[in-house]
Amino acid sequence: MVATSCFADRLAKHVPLSDAERKALTRLEENPRKVKRGAMIQRVNDTVTELFVLREGRVMSFVILPDGSRQILRVYFPGDFIGSASTIYSKAPESLVALSDAIICPFDKHALRRLLEEYPRVAALLFLLSNAERVALTDRLASLGRTSAKARVASFLLDIFDRLRVTDDSIVDSFDLKLTQEEIGDAIGLTSVHVNRMIRRMEQEGLIGRANGRITLLDLARLEEIGHYTNRHKDMDLDWVPSLN
Amino acid sequence: MVATSCFADRLAKHVPLSDAERKALTRLEENPRKVKRGAMIQRVNDTVTELFVLREGRVMSFVILPDGSRQILRVYFPGDFIGSASTIYSKAPESLVALSDAIICPFDKHALRRLLEEYPRVAALLFLLSNAERVALTDRLASLGRTSAKARVASFLLDIFDRLRVTDDSIVDSFDLKLTQEEIGDAIGLTSVHVNRMIRRMEQEGLIGRANGRITLLDLARLEEIGHYTNRHKDMDLDWVPSLN
DNA sequence: CGTAGTCTTGAGTATGGTCAACCGCGGTGG
DNA sequence: CCACCGCGGTTGACCATACTCAAGACTACG
Known part of the structure; x- marks a missing residue:
């Protein structure tokens, strides 16, 4: 039995994927990790080289300002792609915490890079998704x-x-x-x-x-x-x- | 004399580009267009298939809410990559107006797609830049x-x-x-x-x-x-x- | 020299914040 | 088993930050 990729499933809702693409995407989710509600997945300013696919549960990203107030930047749901800032910043610009018991699939940013090199359609898809995220942010x-x-x-x-x-x-x-x-x-x-x-x-x-x-x-x-x-x-x-x- | 690409120059500030890549990027800027201060480049809800590189001057993106108030989403400077939402939405989610006399270089979204297919490094670069933009938005x-x-x-x-x-x-x-x-x-x-x-x-x-x-x-x-x-x-x-x- | 757009300032207002108290519920430990 | 605790929700009284309205000054440009 092949492990399914919820990220691939999510993408396949919009465009058909080849078997090879699906397989490559599944590889991103090879290392699922359970996290408890309230667990810190990533702390702001930590050195990061990982990204995540959220498979189950809910996660939020946020920052804490010097006066202690918190701004939640985004709430994530299963199938979402999290933490892509680590591709460009060595220190995490935001914290990640599980809002419920969750399953996250961490993978290295270089694995993502290789994926994008090999599968231009996936690269295009990710580019699209990040534009959709951008618009969601501007709406808020x-x-x-x-x-x-x-x-x-x-x-x-x-x-x-x-x-x-x-x-x-x-x-x-x-x-x-x-x-x-x-x-x-x-x-x-x-x-x-x-x-x-x-x-x-x-x-x-x-x-x-x-x-x-x-x-x-x-x-x-x-x-x-x-x-x-x-x-x-x-x-x-x-x-x-x-x-x- | 070869027309220079200010977008390529911008990218080259961070990573070296090959001649071929530089040339391909320059092609995006083949059709520079002058716009006057205050000119509407793109109107919200218009059908759009174009993106822009801003070569000179300043541009802003914004939305107008039903009560007439305006939210400026982003101010753009020379070398910036504008309007990528048109890759995923058929109707523009935001308006674009020149804040000063400006030169913009429009190109079709399919030209961008072909570029990303041919030049994976450029695809990676754009992915990075859109992540940087995302962080800029979350900061604001x-x-x-x-x-x-x-x-x-x-x-x-x-x-x-x-x-x-x-x-x-x-x-x-x-x-x-x-x-x-x-x-x-x-x-x-x-x-x-x-x-x-x-x-x-x-x-x-x-x-x-x-x-x-x-x-x-x-x-x-x-x-x-x-x-x-x-x-x-x-x-x-x-x-x-x-x-x- | 007039006009339109921007800047500046004051007076009064309102939206949302602060502080504080209380409730209800679920978990926990004596 | 129940008392206790802590978190989240609820409500009221009061307050402050930023908004509204309005008038006048400055500047650029026709």
């Missing part, structure tokens, strides 16, 4: 820079929702956020107290529902309007990568 | 999410300063910002009024000087401390790309 930048607390919460929930749905077809309108309100706040530049106020208000207004940790999005249209949210996944088009034959 | 994200108005102004000035120095050795401690205070505000999530107050205060405190549009950074150490700024260029290491031979 606009959210932090120019929108109200309520809008930030709304767009954050929608973003997580849509990203989870990319890989999990069973999600219809509710999902496990698995983040504390403090973590939400640290992701969108608010305090936990104010996140709570916003969430409660949105609940009272019938925009969202909550039941033992699960969030239900009750009025997607209004949430998107409030959050000035655009679903980027719809417009994504991976035809740019060379075709298989 | 942390700035917007978790730091005060004064800190944002300080780190923004330092960022521009350091980026200009990458290509312009003549810069010692002063530079032409070429941005209105409203534009600064739109980049760091403040109003022009408040940007003005911060700048004036920093001037009075002897942190910066101003003379007909030129900004002088008088106390780099304190500015870096105030802005929680890290110069990412110092730690950059392009050794990851395959060597030439």
Whole structure:
């Protein structure tokens, strides 16, 4: 039996992969490692030469500012490609911590380089994905820079929702956020107290529902309007990568 | 005489390029186009298939939110690679406008694809650069999410300063910002009024000087401390790309 | 010399932060 | 088995940072 690569599966959702490509991608996930919730995977300023594919669970990247406040930079889900900054910086610019029990697959940055040399289609795919990540970041930048607390919460929930749905077809309108309100706040530049106020208000207004940790999005249209949210996944088009034959 | 590629020059500052690579990169800049200050290069939601290398002048990318407010996502300088989102999205997620008279070199996204197929080292380089851009964005994200108005102004000035120095050795401690205070505000999530107050205060405190549009950074150490700024260029290491031979 | 854009400053306001208290729940150890 | 502890959520009172509105000054350019 061949071990499957969740990263390959993720990519194959967009473009067909050759067996050789799939095999090469699987090799990145040869060394899966279990990590417990709260475990530090990478610490800011550590010397790093590794990247990761997240196979299971959730991970976040963040920085701590000198005054102790934290900015969560990105929340990662299974199939995500993590820590590519180590290709260009010798010291990690961000920390990585598991948000839940997780399985990560570390591999050396030189293994990635060889992969890209041998498989130009994979190189093209990674280039595309990093552009998608870039746009996700600019969306949040606009959210932090120019929108109200309520809008930030709304767009954050929608973003997580849509990203989870990319890989999990069973999600219809509710999902496990698995983040504390403090973590939400640290992701969108608010305090936990104010996140709570916003969430409660949105609940009272019938925009969202909550039941033992699960969030239900009750009025997607209004949430998107409030959050000035655009679903980027719809417009994504991976035809740019060379075709298989 | 061969037309030089400012993009190749930029890359060559980090890693040696072969003649063939240099030539291929130069081909991206075969169609330079002059644009006037204020000219719209790309409008959000337009169908796009082009990318650009900025040869001369300054360009910004931004979005306008439904309430009319603007978030500037990135300011670009000569040698920068612009608009790579068009490789993955058919509709532009951001607008591009010239901040000064500029020369841009548009090329088709398929030309880029062919380049990456033929020149894996260039593909690796672009992958690296997009990672550097990603870190620059996360730095600003942390700035917007978790730091005060004064800190944002300080780190923004330092960022521009350091980026200009990458290509312009003549810069010692002063530079032409070429941005209105409203534009600064739109980049760091403040109003022009408040940007003005911060700048004036920093001037009075002897942190910066101003003379007909030129900004002088008088106390780099304190500015870096105030802005929680890290110069990412110092730690950059392009050794990851395959060597030439 | 007039006009438009930018800068500057003040007065008043509001959004979101701070501080503090309390609740509820799940885990843990006596 | 239950008391205790600690974390996360909830709420209120108060505060501060940055926004809004508005007016006037400066500058560049026709």
